[in-house]
Amino acid sequence: MSSSKKYMSKRILVTSALPYANGPLHLGHLAGAYLPADLYVRYKRLTGADILYICGSDEHGVPITIAADKEGVSPQDIVDRYHTMIKDVFAEVGISFDYYGRTSSPVHYEVSSEIFKNLHDKGVFKKKTESQLFDPEAGKFLADRYVKGTCPKCGNTEAYGDQCEKCGTSLSPAELIDPRSMLTGAKPEHRETEHWYLPLGDLQPEIEAWLNTRENWKPNVMGQCKSWLSGGLNDRAVTRD
DSSP states (O other): OOHHHHHHTOEEEEEOOOOBTTSOOOHHHIIIIIHHHHHHHHHHHHTTOEEEEEEEEBOOSHHHHHHHHHHTSOHHHHHHHHHHHHHHHHHHHTOOOSEEEETTSHHHHHHHHHHHHHHHHTTOSEEEEEEEEEETTTTEEOOGGGEEEEOTTTOOTTEESSBOTTTOOBOOGGGSEEEEETTTOOOOEEEEEEEEEEOHHHHHHHHHHHHTTOOSOOHHHHHHHHHHHHTOOOOEESOOO
16 A cells, blocks of 8 residues: 555544633633644645545533522523523634534434443442542532642632643642532531542553653643653542432
8 A cells, every 4th residue: 555545544633622611712712622623634635645534513501500500590501501602602703613512412422421331340440438528509410620729739719629820730629629519608517428430540651651652742841740740640530420
């Protein structure tokens, strides 16, 4: 097979970060996550490459429930409104997705469930009981973004339970100093809860070896990835209260 035919048979999948359906897009979104990918996809199509560009609205996440709480409406109201708005904007500016969906679609549920079940059957997940923050006034466990407190790294008093927006440090709610619930302002309690985790710590050697084979990555991107690895990867919960 000639090199040109071999290239032509290579199938390429391109995805961009799924925008949360909790607000309108702005120019920073378009310039950062979608325009560069669109340019790449258009170029590859011109060369005859077998390429597919996939994206969609992320309709599951704390940013959506926070937006719903602020407006006093249901999360479904929020995602229905902003999915349509976001999809229309992409069409108006000409981003050339082959498919733009939404994570509330039946096919998304089916594929996500299949991935989870396959990994579970292979014994990939770790099942652990851990202490998580619970709002005694609201009567519910708190997702990462429903907790704010002081960052242990830089002292930012408005750090979220998953990340400090000021210094960029990845956090867990338990690491915050003086945590408070964003639902009621109450001081959260520690309570036991059981979940399945993806053992990223066990996979770190493989991830590091793969990262060292990457070429032509931007220095800031490579630096960010290596900073996560230098701190040691923690197991990542794939189920939530």
